[in-house]
Amino acid sequence: MPTRLLNAFERWRSHRDSKSLPWYEHSYFVLDMETTGLDPKNHQVVSLGWVLVEQGSIQLDTAQHLLLDSAQIDDVSVGIHMITDRDVLEQGRRHASVLRYLRQIMKDKVLVVHYSPLELGFLKSLWQTQPMPALAFDWIDTMQIEVQRRARAQEVIAEGGFRLPACRERYGLPDYQGHDALTDAMATAELLLAQTAHYNHHDPSLQELIKLGGGRMRLSSTEK
Amino acid sequence: MAAIDIPEVLKFIDSTPPFSSLTQIQQKQLLTGVALTYARQGEKLTLQGEQATLHLIRRGACEIRSAQGGLVDKLSDGDCFGVSTVLEQNPDGLQVVVLEDSLIYRFQKQGFQSLLQEDEDFALFFAHTRSSRLRKLSRAHATDLATPALQLSTPLSQIMARTLISASTQDTVQQAAAVMTEARVSSILVLEQNKLAGIVTDRDLRSRVLAVGASAELPLHEIMTRHPATIDEHSLVMHAQTLMSEKNIHHLPVVSKEDIPVGMITAADLLRHQELSPLLLINQINRQLDVASLKKVCAQLNTLIVNLILTDMKTTDIGSVIAAISDSLTRRLLELGMAALGPAPLPFQFLVFGSQARKDQSLGSDQDNGMMLSRTPNEQEAQYFSELATFVCEGLAQCGIRTCPGDIMASNPKWRMTQEGWQQAFANWVEASSPSALLNASIFFDIRCVYGDATPVQEVIESMQARVAKSSLFLATLTRAATVSKPPLGFFRNFLLESSGEHKHQLDLKHQGLALINDLARIYGLGCQRYRISTKERLEQAAREKLMGLDIARNLMDAWDELNELRLQAQRQHWQNSGEPSAYLDPSELSSLERKHLKSTFAIIADGQSAALQRFARGYA
Known part of the structure; x- marks a missing residue:
């Protein structure tokens, strides 16, 4: 018993210590979701786009763009689309495998999103759709980082000035035409790189980034 | 993924x-x-x-x-x-x-x-070796553009007049007529809030005003043709021609997508575009009996050159065509002069220098010429040649070949000499070897005979070559003087990046590019056993005589072709837009491929310069 406690303490300490390492020593999972609306309770995720940041640069080969076949199969759909029970079963399985894939990739990585209330909310509700093992992770919100930075610099930003394209423009990042989940995930990853490069003339630690705009979260499908 | x-x-x-x-x-x-x-x-x-x-x-x-x-x-x-x-x-x-x-x-x-x-x-x-890549690209380029039926498929925007002659709907007939007369056009566009409301042509003024005794004070909207046929600026010559013959009209306003007039095309423009050929022009030149009618014929010269450029003719061929025309014109003027002044009292040669000699003239080249007399003339004979030379040089100027700002012309008595005189002049240049004097005189080292027996001229060239071969200091000085001007480094954003680090908005294709290669070729050409006159032939000869690596020679030839092509295109555009054939290029109008291309071209010139310094100027620093 004391050994297990000791080990747990050790894990906690190494996790805490690792957070004081420069940010680029960690891996980041930069995610954007396309949804049917803005309310995680009533709307659904249509697609997920993500890309990983490792050793301080965006690894383009890790980019993914997945369409979720999550639309609820109701009676009308069965009538019109001739969807059978078996199809529903397969859809369900596919849905579950996407989530397992997601969980696998997110493990040991820091989640990065632009505007966390929405993205975290949808992640939470995704986890409710399937019986899933729990997952805890640190997260960073590039929008919150931007809000904090501008507030500290006492800059006044006009309404809408914290949207992704507006934030990017302030760093001279290119204007991207598409707004699918993958392009926005790429755009968020680039913004993160720009923000860290402009952090107080030194490389911030993960801790500092989280303090500026982030937190820790636990996803689980048991709590209803 | x-x-x-x-x-x-x-x-x-x-x-x-x-x-x-x-x-x-x-x-x-x-x-x-x-x-x-x-x-x-x-x-x-x-x-x-x-x-x-x-x-x-x-x-x-x-x-x-x-x-x-x-x-x-x-x-x-x-x-x-x-x-x-x-x-x-x-x-x-x-x-x-x-x-x-x-x-x-x-x-x-x-x-x-x-x-x-x-x-x-x-x-x-x-x-x-950025070189061979250039060659490859330019070859690919050539095949892309070689279109046979090109005249009809020329974009309209390349031949239309861009100066819009326009009036408003409330202007009077008289005002419009005055504007048309002033601009020497046969039609005027009537605009309302920048949009085309109508058109009035010479014929309209005749039939709708004069013939019916209407007042010259009538506003244009009462007599104009409303909603005239127009053509889109991206159409081809072919389309314009079809439309004109369908509607039986001679004036076609060219409009943008937003229906805003951007130019005008007339039946005469189309005709000129199609009926001009170098051969025809030379025939016409040879048939004219006085300077005034020669001038009229030669008014088409620039249009012809523009057409040649548009037809993607090879730049060296364009150079030869222009040389053939200027040679014919020079000879015809000599004939007309001698018809007026009487036959020449003694045999003579008419010499051309610089670009006409090298056969790489373009739009707006000026004249550089001289005369060689078979013996020292007496006073009367000298007077005759003075008058003849003046007649020719002024005639050339009237026909659009501008006089030389440095007065290197046969009309200047300094440049009418006997064979011994020319030999002595070359001897002085070769032996004096002061850098600035040399640079100014370098144009004389490109020499060609366009009238008279070429043999004595050849002898002058040979004795000059022999002298150059004996004086290695001469080539060293010439090389050092000629390599003082360096090509630009490349581009940065929309600026030209000079080797000094300076930014410029414009690239002077002639002085920052072509002239540098011409200078290099001249140096190598003079070092050769065999005298060649054109830049590319000189480079080829230098490679053949092993003065220069085959690679460098080929690269320089490619670079020369590319710059010449760009110069001709730039001149064509400037000439069509403003009537001035300037050879400046705005870097912001270049595609990124063109920039990269040009950048390697500059690098090739820089390589050529250091090779020349290495070869001719080592040990003389």
């Missing part, structure tokens, strides 16, 4: 040479393992270890500095760096300094290397 499947990545790669010409599979191969990095202003990239690979700037600006800190190049969106760390194991210690925050693609060395081996075109783009 591979990086190439990301829409924004694909879009950028697809619009950036040389990546854009790779196949999809190759692009995928190159992009495998690519990372996108962000570099902060002022950061120094060392390009060591993992970073010793190809980089491509997505957005931002960097500069390359030598180990000693000298500026080598400035780069921005779509430019690459780090190539030398891949090509050679031992980089020259080049440093990359980030000028503005930059997003940079960092490719995997392996993928890039295997692509270099596998795709020759791609490798050539990056290869250190």
Whole structure:
């Protein structure tokens, strides 16, 4: 018993210590979701786009763009689309495998999103759709980082000035035409790189980034 | 998922040479393992270890500095760096300094290397011998453009008049007529809020005003043709022709997509565009009996040159055509002069120098000429040649070949000499060897006889060559004088980057490019056993006589072709837009491929200059 406690303490300490390492020593999972609306309770995720940041640069080969076949199969759909029970079963399985894939990739990585209330909310509700093992992770919100930075610099930003394209423009990042989940995930990853490069003339630690705009979260499908 | 499947990545790669010409599979191969990095202003990239690979700037600006800190190049969106760390194991210690925050693609060395081996075109783009790549590209270029039925398929925008002669609907008939007379056009566009409301032609003034005794005070909207037929600015000559014959009209306003008039095309423009040929012009020149009618014929010369440029004729051929025409014109003027003044009292030669001698004239070239007399004339004979020369030079000027600002013309008594006189002049230039005197005289070393027995001229050239061969100091001085002007380094954004680090808005294609190659060719040409006159022949001869590496010679020839083509295109555009054939190029109008192309052209000239210094000026510094 004391050994297990000791080990747990050790894990906690190494996790805490690792957070004081420069940010680029960690891996980041930069995610954007396309949804049917803005309310995680009533709307659904249509697609997920993500890309990983490792050793301080965006690894383009890790980019993914997945369409979720999550639309609820109701009676009308069965009538019109001739969807059978078996199809529903397969859809369900596919849905579950996407989530397992997601969980696998997110493990040991820091989640990065632009505007966390929405993205975290949808992640939470995704986890409710399937019986899933729990997952805890640190997260960073590039929008919150931007809000904090501008507030500290006492800059006044006009309404809408914290949207992704507006934030990017302030760093001279290119204007991207598409707004699918993958392009926005790429755009968020680039913004993160720009923000860290402009952090107080030194490389911030993960801790500092989280303090500026982030937190820790636990996803689980048991709590209803 | 591979990086190439990301829409924004694909879009950028697809619009950036040389990546854009790779196949999809190759692009995928190159992009495998690519990372996108962000570099902060002022950061120094060392390009060591993992970073010793190809980089491509997505957005931002960097500069390359030598180990000693000298500026080598400035780069921005779509430019690459780090190539030398891949090509050679031992980089020259080049440093990359980030000028503005930059997003940079960092490719995997392996993928890039295997692509270099596998795709020759791609490798050539990056290869250190930037040369052969140029040749390849220009060859590809030539086949792309060789269109047979070109006159009808010429875009309208290239031959239309861009100066809009217009009036408003409330202007009176008389006002409009005055404007038309002033501008010497046969029609006027009637505008309402910048949009085309109607058109009034000469014929309308006749039939709708004069013939019916209407008042000259009538507003234009009462007599104009409303909603005239128009043609889109992107149409071809063919379309304009069809439309005109269908509607039986002679004036066709050219409008933009938004229906705003941008030009005018007339039946006469179309006719001129099609019926002009060099042969016809030369025939016409030979048939004219006085300067006034020669002048009229030669008024078509610039239009003809423009047409030749539009037809994508090879630049050397355009040069020969213009030379043939100016030679004919010179000879015809001599004939007319001798018809008026009586036959020449003694045999003589009419000499041309500079661009006419080299046969690389373009729009707006000026005249450089002289005379060689078979013996010293007496006073009366001298008077005769003075009058004849003045007649010819003034005639040329009237026909559009401008007088020489340096007064190197046969009308200047200084440049009417006997054979001994010319020999002595060359002897003085060769032996004096003061750099500035030499540079001013260098034009005389391009010499050709257009009238009279060519043998004595050939003798002058031979004795000049013999003298040059004996005086190695001469070539050394000439080389040093000629290499003082350096080609630009390349481009940075929309500026031209001079070797001094200065930014310029414009590139002078003649003085910053062509003239430098002409100078180099002249130096090598004079070093050769056999005298050649045109720049390309001189370079070829120098390679044949092993004064110059075949590679450098070919590169310089390609560079010369490319610059000449650009000059002709630039002159054509300027001439059509403003009537001034200036050879300046605005870097902002160049595509990124053209910039890269030009940059390697500059590098070739710089290489040629150092080779010449090495060959002719070593030990004389």
